[in-house]
Each structure stands twice: as C-alpha cells, then as structure tokens.
Amino acid sequence: MPYLIADVELTTPLPSVVVPPTHSGIGFIFRLRGRAIGYLLHAVTPGRTVSPDEVERLATAQCGARIVQEEARAALAAVGPPLVDPSVTIAICTRNHPDLVARCLASLEVAAARVPECRVEVLVVDNAPSDERTRELVEARPGVRYTREPIPGLNFARNRAVREATGTIVAYVDDDVVVDVRWLEGLLEVWRDNPDAGGFTGQVLPLELETDAQVLFERRGGFRRAFERIRWAGDSHPRNPLYPCNGGAFGAGTNMAFRRDLLLELGGWDEALDTGAPLPGGGDLDMFYRVLRAGRPLVYEPLYLAFHEHRREYDKLRHQFYTWGTGFVAFIEKSYRTDPPMRARWRQLMRWWIRSQSGRLWRSLRGRDALPADLVWPELWGGLVGLTGEYRRSRRRVERLRREHR
Amino acid sequence: MIYRAPWRLIDVQLEQPLAPVERIPGAHGVTLTFWWRGTPLGQADVFAIELPLPASQLASIAGAAVSPALAHYVTGQEPIPAVNEWGRREWTVPSTYRALLSGDPFAVLDQRSAPPPPCPSLSVVVCTRDRPDDLESCLRSLAALDPPPLEIIVVDNAPGLPATREVVDRLGIGRYVAEPRPGLSAARNAGLAAARGDLVAFTDDDVTVEPEWAARLAEPFADPVVAVTTGLVLPAALETEAQLLFEHAFGGFGQGYRPLRFGRDFFDRHRGGSAPVWSIGAGASMAVRRSVAVQLGGFDERLGAGAAGCSEDSELWYRVLAAGLECRYEPRAVVRHHHRTTTSALDGQMYQYMRGHVTAVLIQYANHGDRGHLRRVARTLPTWYARSAVRALGSLVRHGRLRHRHRLLPAQVAGALAGVFHYLRVRHRPAGGAIA
Numbered sequence: 001m002p003y004l005i006a007d008v009e010l011t012t013p014l015p016s017v018v019v020p021p022t023h024s025g026i027g028f029i030f031r032l033r034g035r036a037i038g039y040l041l042h043a044v045t046p047g048r049t050v051s052p053d054e055v056e057r058l059a060t061a062q063c064g065a066r067i068v069q070e071e072a073r074a075a076l077a078a079v080g081p082p083l084v085d086p087s088v089t090i091a092i093c094t095r096n097h098p099d100l101v102a103r104c105l106a107s108l109e110v111a112a113a114r115v116p117e118c119r120v121e122v123l124v125v126d127n128a129p130s131d132e133r134t135r136e137l138v139e140a141r142p143g144v145r146y147t148r149e150p151i152p153g154l155n156f157a158r159n160r161a162v163r164e165a166t167g168t169i170v171a172y173v174d175d176d177v178v179v180d181v182r183w184l185e186g187l188l189e190v191w192r193d194n195p196d197a198g199g200f201t202g203q204v205l206p207l208e209l210e211t212d213a214q215v216l217f218e219r220r221g222g223f224r225r226a227f228e229r230i231r232w233a234g235d236s237h238p239r240n241p242l243y244p245c246n247g248g249a250f251g252a253g254t255n256m257a258f259r260r261d262l263l264l265e266l267g268g269w270d271e272a273l274d275t276g277a278p279l280p281g282g283g284d285l286d287m288f289y290r291v292l293r294a295g296r297p298l299v300y301e302p303l304y305l306a307f308h309e310h311r312r313e314y315d316k317l318r319h320q321f322y323t324w325g326t327g328f329v330a331f332i333e334k335s336y337r338t339d340p341p342m343r344a345r346w347r348q349l350m351r352w353w354i355r356s357q358s359g360r361l362w363r364s365l366r367g368r369d370a371l372p373a374d375l376v377w378p379e380l381w382g383g384l385v386g387l388t389g390e391y392r393r394s395r396r397r398v399e400r401l402r403r404e405h406r
Numbered sequence: 407m408i409y410r411a412p413w414r415l416i417d418v419q420l421e422q423p424l425a426p427v428e429r430i431p432g433a434h435g436v437t438l439t440f441w442w443r444g445t446p447l448g449q450a451d452v453f454a455i456e457l458p459l460p461a462s463q464l465a466s467i468a469g470a471a472v473s474p475a476l477a478h479y480v481t482g483q484e485p486i487p488a489v490n491e492w493g494r495r496e497w498t499v500p501s502t503y504r505a506l507l508s509g510d511p512f513a514v515l516d517q518r519s520a521p522p523p524p525c526p527s528l529s530v531v532v533c534t535r536d537r538p539d540d541l542e543s544c545l546r547s548l549a550a551l552d553p554p555p556l557e558i559i560v561v562d563n564a565p566g567l568p569a570t571r572e573v574v575d576r577l578g579i580g581r582y583v584a585e586p587r588p589g590l591s592a593a594r595n596a597g598l599a600a601a602r603g604d605l606v607a608f609t610d611d612d613v614t615v616e617p618e619w620a621a622r623l624a625e626p627f628a629d630p631v632v633a634v635t636t637g638l639v640l641p642a643a644l645e646t647e648a649q650l651l652f653e654h655a656f657g658g659f660g661q662g663y664r665p666l667r668f669g670r671d672f673f674d675r676h677r678g679g680s681a682p683v684w685s686i687g688a689g690a691s692m693a694v695r696r697s698v699a700v701q702l703g704g705f706d707e708r709l710g711a712g713a714a715g716c717s718e719d720s721e722l723w724y725r726v727l728a729a730g731l732e733c734r735y736e737p738r739a740v741v742r743h744h745h746r747t748t749t750s751a752l753d754g755q756m757y758q759y760m761r762g763h764v765t766a767v768l769i770q771y772a773n774h775g776d777r778g779h780l781r782r783v784a785r786t787l788p789t790w791y792a793r794s795a796v797r798a799l800g801s802l803v804r805h806g807r808l809r810h811r812h813r814l815l816p817a818q819v820a821g822a823l824a825g826v827f828h829y830l831r832v833r834h835r836p837a838g839g840a841i842a
Contacts, residue, residue, distance in 0.1 A: 011507060056502055061488050064498025067506045068477045073469030075510045077462055078423055193462035221492070229466045234455035238408035238435075 001046065003027045003209035009034070010059055010067070014052040021047040027209050027218065028055075030063050034182060035303055037070055037227045038063035039205060041219055066227055073228075083192050087119035088184070089167030089260070093149075093157035094126060094175035095276075098133040100309075105144060107178040115184045121145060125161050128152035151405045153276050153398065155269035155283045162263045169200075171257035176309040178207055179255075186303030187257055194231065198296025199258040199288065201251020202304030203227070213317040214310040219370040223252040223308060225300060233297040235342075244292040245342065245349045247285030247331060251298075255306040256284060258291065266290050272395040273330060279394045281327015282334075289335060318378050325382020328353065330391035357383065407810030409451075409654050410434040413644040417441060420468060420512070427452060427459040439640065440468050442512055444618060445479075445519060445738055446638060447472035448663050475663035475737070480514045481505040485664075522621035522738075524553040527604040528693065530620060531597030532580070533561045533590055534611040535712075538569040540744065545579040547614040555620045556603040561585050563593040563712070590689075590710035591718040595838065598696060598704055607693035608719075612744045614642065615691075622739035623693040631669070633698040633731035634723055636687020637739030638663070648752040649745040655810045656756070659688045659743060666735040673727045680767055680782035681724065686733045689719030691741045698731060703838040709766050714828050715821065716762025724770050756814045757821035764825025765832070772833060783826065791819050 001024035006017050009031050017026055024046050030038035040062045044050060090108055094101050101124060112120045122144045126134045128151065138146040149160040161170060171187060173179060180186075183202070190200050204223035209215050218224075232250065237243040253274070263269075266287075274283025291298050311317040329350075336346045357380040363369045364376040414436040418424070421443050430436055435453040439446060448471035452459060459467075474485055477499055485497040499505060508514040530548060534541045541560070548558050558580035562570040565584035574582045585596035598606055607623050609615060619637060626632045639659035644650050652658060668686050676682065699705075702725045710718030723733050746752045764783055771779035798812035808815075 010503065056504070060501070060503040061498055062490075064488065064503050064506065065473055065477070065485075065496050067503050068473040068480070068511060069469045071469075071506065071508070071511050072472055072476055073465050075512055076420060076424060076468055077465040080460075080462065194460055196460075228470065229463070231456070231459075231463050237455055238410075238453050 001025075002211065003041065003215055005029070005206075005209060007031065008055065008059065010037075010063070014055045014059075016052050017050040017055065019044045019046060019048050019050065025209075025215070026050065027206060028058065028062075029205060030059050032063075032067060032070055035070065036180075036203065036205070036305055037066045037302075039224060039227075041209075041215070069228065080193055083118075083188065085119070086117070086169075086188060086191070087121070087167040088169045088171055088187065088257070089121045089123055089161070089165035090171045090173060091123045091125060091158070091161035091165065092173055092175055093154055093161065094124060094134060095152070095157075096129055096131070096134070097175050098137045100175045101134060102137055104173060104175055104177055104179070105141065107180075107183075108173075109143075110181055111179050111184040114181065115188060118184065118188055119167070120184070121165070121167055123147060123161055123165060125149050125157040127154070127157040151271075151401050153271060153401070154274040154280065155271045156275075158269045158274075158283070159271065162260060162268055165260055168260060169257050170260050170263065172253065172255075173306060174254045174308070177204075177254055178307045178309075180305040180307065182303055183305055186301050186305060190229065190299050190301035190304060194297060194299045196297055197231075197259075197299045198262045198291040198294065199256065199298045200304060201225075201257075201288070201298065201300045202255040202306060203300075203302040204252050204255050204306055204308050207307035207309045211312045211314075213312060213314045216371060216375065217310045217317055220375075222310065223254060225251065225302070227302045229302065230300040231297055232292060232299070235293055235295075242345065242349050242352060244289055245332075245335070245345050247288050248328070250288040251284070251300055253284030254308050255304070256287075257304075258287065259296075262291065262294070262296060263287075266294060270334065272391060272398045273327065273334065275394055275398060279323070279326055279330055279390055281323045282331035283327075285328065285331045286334065289331075293339070318375055321375060322378040322382035325357075325379040325384075326386040326390050327382075329383045329386030330394060333386070333389070333391040353383065354380075407650065407654060408453075409644075409650045411645060411647045411650055413437065413650060415439065415641065415644060418464070418468065420447070420472075424461040424464050424468070426461050427457055427464055429457045430454065437644070438464075438467070438471075440472050442472075442515060443519070445515070446640075446663055446740055447475045472663075476511050476515065477506060478664045479518060480508055480511050522553065522618055522625050525555055525605070525621045525624035528555045528607055528620055528624045529597075529601035529603035529605070529696075530555045530558045530607045530609065531561060531594065531601060532558070532609055532611055533563055533585075533593035533597060534570055535563040535593075536567050536569055537611050538573045541570060541573050541611045542577065543614055544609070544611050545573070545577055547616075548609075549577075549579045550617055551615065551620045552617045553621045555607070557581060557601070559583055559597055559600050561593045561597045561600070563588060563590070587707075589707055589712035591705035591707040591713060594710070594718065595704040595707065598694075598699055601696060604696055605693055606696050606699070608689060609741060610690045610743075613639075613690050613741045616740040616742075619691070619739045619741055622736055623691070626734040626736060627693075627695060629732075631732045632734055633695045633726045633729075634686070634733040635693045635739070636661075636733065636735050637691035637741060638737040639688045639691050639741055639743050642742040642744045644745075646747045648747055648749045651749070651810060651813060652745045652752055652755075655814055658745075659690070661685070661687060661735055661737070663737045665737060667732060668723075668727065668734070669732040670727075670730065677776070677778065678781075679778045679786075680770070680776075681727065681778075683720040683724045683727070684717070684763070686720065686723050687735050688743075690743055691739060692719060694722070698726065698729075702726065702729065706766075706769060706837040708769065708832040708835055708837060709762055711758065714762040714765035714825065714832070715758030715760075717759075717766035718762070721766040721769060724766075725773070728774055753814070753817040756817035757824070760818045760821030761825040761828055764822050765829045768826070768829040768833070769837075787822055791815070791822065795819070
C-alpha cells in the first residue's frame with residue numbers, strides 16, 4: 001500500500017499527520033531551517049492520525065544527533081569568497097517523456113529563481129526521439145535550449161550536453177526528477193566552498209511512494225545518502241581498501257554536476273556505458289572514478305537535493321536492479337582493462353561485490369532483508385551476466401551505432 | 407593498522423575563524439582536537455590523503471566531532487543510543503529535539519560555562535622515580551596552574567638517586583618528600599600523608615598539565631558525595647609506532663569529552679560481573695578527598711607500578727563506590743601524557759597493566775566477596791583471550807603477521823597469568839602503609 005509523504009520543518013510547530021485508510025505509512029522528510037537533515041519510512045495503521053507529539057518523538061529519535069551537528073557546523077562555517085560570475089548549464093537528457101520534462105523544468109525554474117546571481121542555462125538533450133513532442137514542449141518555453149542527439153544512448157546524450165553547454169558547471173538531472181527549491185543553492189554552496197573540486201553529487205529522495213515497488217525500493221535505501229557533506233580526494237584511503245573503485249558510494253547519476261573543462265579534459269563520457277538497453281548503467285560510476293583518479297576532489301552535498309520518481313511497477317524495478325548489476329560489472333571490466341595500476345583493487349572489489357550480493361540474497365531468503373529474494377537476485381544475476389563480457393559487447397554495439405549514424 | 411607513524415596532533419580553537427588544514431609533509435595524518443574557550447569538545451582523525459582540507463569541510467568535521475559533548479552541555483542530558491536508517495549506531499537525546507534548537511550551541515555553552523573557582527585547599531602530588539627530564543617538564547606545567555593549588559609535593563620513590571632532588575632544588579618548584587619503600591602505591595600514600603589540603607590531586611611525571619587542570623578537578627568536590635574526580639588524558643605526541651599502538655590498539659586513556667558520573671547505579675548495574683572501574687579515568691589525572699582516602703586505608707601497596715604493576719588507582723575507586731560515594735569524570739581537567747616510545751617498553755607496560763588488573767580484581771574479591779570478580783578472572787578474561795588468540799592466529803596464517811589489535815595480546819596474556827600468581831604471593835601481605 002502507498003505511503004504518505006510528509007515534509008516537516010522542525011523549527012515550526014509540528015503538524016499532525018492524517019494517514020488515509022488507503023495508505024499504510026508515512027515517508028517523513030525532516031528539515032532544519034529548510035535543510036533536509038533526516039528521512040524516515042514509518043509504517044502506520046491505515047486510517048490512523050499521527051499526533052504532533054509522536055512526530056516529535058520520531059524526529060528526535062531520527063535526527064537528534066544531526067540537529068546538534070548541523071547547528072554546530074552552521075555556527076562554525078564562515079562564508080568564503082563568493083564565486084566570480086558563476087554559470088551553470090543544467091542538462092536534462094531525455095527520450096520520449098515530454099510530460100516528465102515539463103514537470104522537471106517547472107521545478108528548475110523555481111530553484112533558479114532563488115539564485116539570481118547565477119547565470120543558468122537549461123539545455124534539454126532529446127535523445128533519438130520517435131516524435132517531436134519534446135521539441136515542441138521546449139520551443140514553447142523561451143528560456144530553455146533544445147538540442148538533439150540522434151544516436152540512442154544516455155552517455156551519447158551526456159556528451160552532446162558537454163559539447164553544447166556554455167556554463168562552467170554542467171549539472172545533469174534525469175527527466176524523472178523534480179528538484180528541491182534549494183537545489184541550485186546547494187550546488188552553488190558546495191562549489192563555492194570547494195573551488196578545487198572536479199565534480200559534485202547530491203541527495204536524492206523519493207518523489208512519491210505510491211506503489212509497493214516504490215516503497216520497497218526506498219526501504220532498501222533508494223538513492224539516499226548521508227545528510228552531511230562528504231568530500232573525497234585522492235586515489236587511496238586508509239579506511240577503505242576498495243576506494244576509489246566503489247563508485248556507487250559517491251552518488252547517483254540522477255543528480256550530479258561536473259566542471260565542464262574537466263569533462264572535456266577527461267575525454268567525456270564513455271559511450272559504451274549507460275547506453276540504454278541492454279546496458280543502461282555504469283556511466284556515472286565511471287565518471288566519479290575518473291574524476292578522482294585525475295586527482296580532483298569529488299564532494300557530496302545534501303542541500304543539493306532532488307526528488308526522483310522511482311519505478312512504479314514491480315517487474316520494472318526488478319529489471320532496474322538487473323541493470324545495476326550489469327552496469328557495475330561492465331564498469332569494473334572497463335576500468336580493469338584501462339587502468340592497470342589499480343587491477344588488484346578491482347579484483348578485490350569484484351570479490352567483495354560477489355560476497356556482499358550473495359550475503360544479501362542469503363539474508364533475503366531467510367526473510368532478514370528489506371527486499372524479497374526476487375528483488376535481490378536480479379542484481380547478482382546481472383553482474384554474473386556482465387562478467388561474460390557485457391562491456392566488450394557494448395563497445396561493439398556502440399561502434400555499429402556510430403557507423404549507422406554517420 | 408591504518409594509523410602510521412608519524413602522526414601529528416593539532417589543537418583547533420573553534421572560537422577563532424577556522425583556517426584550512428594544510429598538507430603536513432612527512433606525517434601520515436593528523437588528529438584534530440576541538441576546543442571552545444578552554445573546554446575540549448571532541449576530536450577527529452584526518453588522513454594525509456585528505457589534505458589540504460578547506461575550512462568549510464573542517465567546519466563539517468568539527469560539527470560532527472563536537473556534537474555529543476555539545477549536546478550534553480547544552481541540554482544537560484545524557485545521550486541515549488539510536489539506530490540510523492542504515493542500521494548504524496548513533497545517539498540522540500532522551501527527551502525532545504526542541505532542547506537542541508538553541509540556535510548557536512556555542513553561545514549556549516558560553517552561558518552555561520564559568521571559569522573554575524579557586525582551589526585553595528587542593529594539594530598536587532607527583533610521584534617520580536629517576537626521570538629527571540620528564541619531571542622537569544611536568545613541574546614547569548604545574549607551576550603554570552591557574553588558579554594555583556595550595557601546594558605541590560614531589561614524592562621521590564628512588565631517594566637513593568640524586569636526580570629528582572636536583573631537579574626540585576634547581577627549579578624551586580614543589581616540596582620534596584622521600585619515600586624509600588618502592589612502589590607507586592607507597593609513594594602515593596606518602597603524598598597523602600604529607601599533603602596539607604582537603605583534596606589531593608595526583609599526576610605522573612610523564613605528564614604535562616593544562617593551566618585549569620587542578621581547579622577543574624577540584625570543582626566537583628563541592629558535592630559532598632563526590633570522593634574522586636578524574637580528568638581527560640590526551641596524548642602529548644604520536645611520533646612512533648608504539649605510541650600509535652597504545653593510542654589505537656589499546657585505546658589510550660580516551661574517556662571521551664562528556665562529563666560522567668559513577669555512583670550507586672554504575673556499581674549496581676554490574677552486580678554479577680566486575681564493575682569496570684578502570685573506565686572511570688586514569689591515575690595520571692585524578693583527585694581524591696583526603697579524609698575519605700585515608701579512612702579507606704589509602705592505596706593498596708600490593709598494587710601499582712613497582713608492585714603488581716597497575717590498578718592501584720582503580721582499586722581505590724572500587725572501594726569508594728562500595729562505600730556508597732561517587733566518582734566524577736571531568737573532561738575539562740586536561741593533561742597530556744607521553745606514551746612509551748618503543749614497542750618493547752609498550753609490551754612491558756601492557757604486561758604490567760594486566761598483571762596489576764588481575765591482582766586488583768582478585769583483591770576486590772577478597773575484600774568484598776562479590777563472585778563477579780572471580781568470574782572475570784576465571785571465565786571472562788580467559789574466554790576473551792582465547793577468542794582473540796584464535797583470531798590472531800587466523801590472521802597470522804592468512805597474512806603472515808598480526809593485526810594491530812592483536813599485537814599487544816602476548817604481553818597482555820602473559821601479564822594476566824602473572825597476575826594470578828602475583829596475587830597468590832601477596833594476598834596475605836598488608837594492604838596499606840601507615841598514613842597519618
């Protein structure tokens with residue numbers, strides 16, 4: 001059954017939350033002065049009302065430590081030198097979803113309005129569309145640029161965005177995303193505080209929890225990350241022997257931004273990854289890794305927040321996990337071949353991944369995991385399929401595509 | 407071990423504008439200790455690969471590091487455990503988060519803080535044994551105590567050697583007292599006897615004190631139920647592998663940055679076990695109410711350096727708790743301890759620690775009859791060591807070397823075994839010396 005979404009500001013009197021008989025829980029977003037500092041999926045008997053006192057108890061249990069942490073950080077953080085003439089190109093790579101693009105554009109407009117000192121360019125990259133609906137939608141909006149990438153594949157579209165963008169930073173949002181009102185503020189803040197960084201990733205929370213598949217995905221963790229800023233630099237770290245190969249730890253491709261000059265310097269996105277079926281994954285992991293390997297810091301900032309519409313149908317969700325498996329292993333295969341000094345670490349990562357996935361599957365079979373087994377084994381299966389050379393096959397497919405489109 | 411020598415220590419004064427942390431050539435990392443106007447609030451480790459660290463990230467790290475202590479000072483509440491959405495252990499406050507919405511928690515800390523009151527009836531006792539250089543820097547730091555104590559007493563536990571007397575005479579700091587009977591307990595008891603103050607603070611010669619140390623240790627005694635106070639012991643330097651092993655594999659002296667109280671509930675909670683009195687603090691930074699210490703018979707002379715090896719302090723704390731009085735840990739009373747620099751000295755120290763600990767637990771059993779002590783020596787410790795040994799052997803077989811946390815195991819096991827024999831040897835000897 002669906003969950004209600006409650007966005008609660010902790011400094012104002014708390015509301016009571018009425019759960020209709022059709023819903024079986026609440027997804028709380030807790031904010032402190034507009035900054036999200038906690039998320040809680042709370043199961044509730046359908047039809048019950050959650051009193052303000054109970055909300056307060058839940059918020060205290062979830063966010064107590066982080067409130068002090070955020071208050072202390074805010075008291076200590078001095079505002080550094082402002083960005084000189086900041087300019088951001090927001091790139092939405094899309095294919096045949098004009099309705100989603102319209103929704104996304106509306107939220108971007110609201111976010112950009114809060115930061116008038118930043119030059120914002122919105123670029124819609126229409127990837128091998130089957131009709132002109134997206135073009136018509138964009139042309140009806142004067143402030144938005146339209147461009148087309150004829151070769152189907154997300155990374156082809158991302159590369160077109162890099163070539164055509166004019167901003168210093170290229171911020172990618174998926175078309176099924178709605179950005180938070182403070183999304184752009186968050187990106188500019190982390191950029192201003194880390195002028196040496198090569199890339200930034202943001203927090204991703206669920207837009208809706210209408211179906212069981214969406215609730216299950218979020219219970220597994222969704223795309224959620226910590227509610228504090230994290231900065232990564234260097235190509236080894238004593239605390240984590242797998243770093244920086246553990247690409248998924250850095251963020252999600254749904255909400256990420258990079259310096260345009262760095263993307264060009266690194267040769268852009270690997271078009272054999274994130275191609276869309278049969279390998280719609282791995283592209284973001286690859287870029288995070290290459291940014292860190294190039295010696296540029298990567299910083300995650302929770303204020304740079306977007307809301308993602310998770311897959312509504314159960315079998316689509318199952319397929320998504322499968323593509324995570326193939327994407328991840330394809331990324332490992334590619335990196336293993338192109339980055340020889342790191343090979344030992346890649347082998348270690350592969351062994352860890354197999355152990356971790358098998359462990360989850362085992363726990364799930366015993367009923368000890370948030371997900372049922374039929375949502376856990378597809379990722380492992382995808383990885384095993386990926387091990388049979390999916391990246392190599394993808395390169396051949398992509399070469400064929402390039403020849404066809406010449 | 408992920409901590410490799412040399413390692414730097416930096417004090418960050420949060421009331422001043424934060425500066426970026428620059429690269430430190432040669433060091434593998436740095437431990438930042440965060441202070442607010444003389445109150446230590448927390449610490450964080452930053453590895454060399456993460457440097458340089460922008461000031462904004464330092465603020466983020468500081469916020470996380472100081473939050474538990476800050477929450478305590480701002481709300482007056484003890485934190486309770488909580489589990490975050492990824493199943494990792496965190497903490498939160500027991501009542502409501504509204505108590506934390508003070509705006510600027512440091513401003514609230516300022517309002518709730520006051521400089522320590524003067525301590526005119528506190529005597530400071532340093533027991534020393536032929537370590538003139540260490541003693542000199544210790545005495546110099548004691549001379550800088552502000553507010554000053556009533557007196558400083560130097561107990562020379564090796565009066566046959568001239569070095570200690572020479573240092574005391576040359577510096578003109580402290581009153582010299584000789585204690586020819588060997589053993590730290592005998593020396594401490596001599597200090598108790600010679601002290602004129604109502605309160606007696608003890609520190610060791612390999613320690614330097616912060617200016618407010620004595621006054622902060624004295625403060626909690628305003629409550630008549632308090633008989634013992636202890637303070638925060640920070641490392642003075644982490645230059646060698648042995649020092650890092652002591653700090654990270656053994657755990658150092660770290661008691662945290664929140665004030666703690668140990669009373670009846672702590673004692674009763676561990677009925678059936680052996681109350682972990684060593685967690686109350688360290689003898690390198692402690693104070694006692696003189697009348698209570700004398701009434702309880704002073705430090706047990708079968709324990710402590712030069713005798714069983716250690717635990718003369720914690721065994722006294724046990725008697726204090728058993729008598730229904732309280733111990734308080736006060737992190738604002740800060741000293742810096744010079745850990746042993748060589749691994750052979752560290753092994754020796756681990757041996758002494760465990761030998762003293764086991765002897766102390768058996769003495770506690772003999773004095774108080776609680777079966778939990780016997781269980782600790784006969785079952786808890788052996789099981790723990792057996793499991794650790796199996797794990798150590800496993801990593802030895804797999805990687806060809808011991809993991810850092812097992813590195814100190816052989817010395818500890820040897821010490822524990824020796825403790826049993828030592829107890830059997832000394833159990834009929836008298837515990838106390840004569841204290842006036």
